[in-house]
Amino acid sequence: MPDLPASNRLRIGRYNEPNRIYHLTTNTLDRTPIFEDFRLGRLVVQQFRIAQSQGLVTSLAWVVMPDHFHWLISLNQGSLADLMRQVKSKSTRVINAVAGRQGRLWQPGFHDHAVCREESLESIARYIVANPLRAGLVKTCGDYPLWDAIWL
8 A cells, every 4th residue: 555644545445425424524734723713713614604505515513613623414416525625725715814824724634434324413413512512611512602503
């Protein structure tokens, strides 16, 4: 096997299924907590909403943490790689413009988990939206501003 970076090895043998549910996660470059600034986190959320309005995905749940995000989606069309490339590229451009910064925002690659039929979507969504609670950022999930789920 060729010596590929870990993020590239994750893609080997993977394919995307339309109408399949995926849990996606990606980190900021060097885990920089840029989304401690609520305004900048909202710009990532805006990209989630744009992807949904374009018909690429149906967003089921998401949370934008200070240095990463989790996004539970049903993939409607296209590939996960194209989706994440679009979200990361467009969010980088707008965040850099608003924050007066330059350069990369996200680490290369992303993690995806194809949700199995026997897994509970609501349990995965609860896990996602409870991230700020587990991280000690808030005392209740409702206190954290950068999350949503279709069940709540």
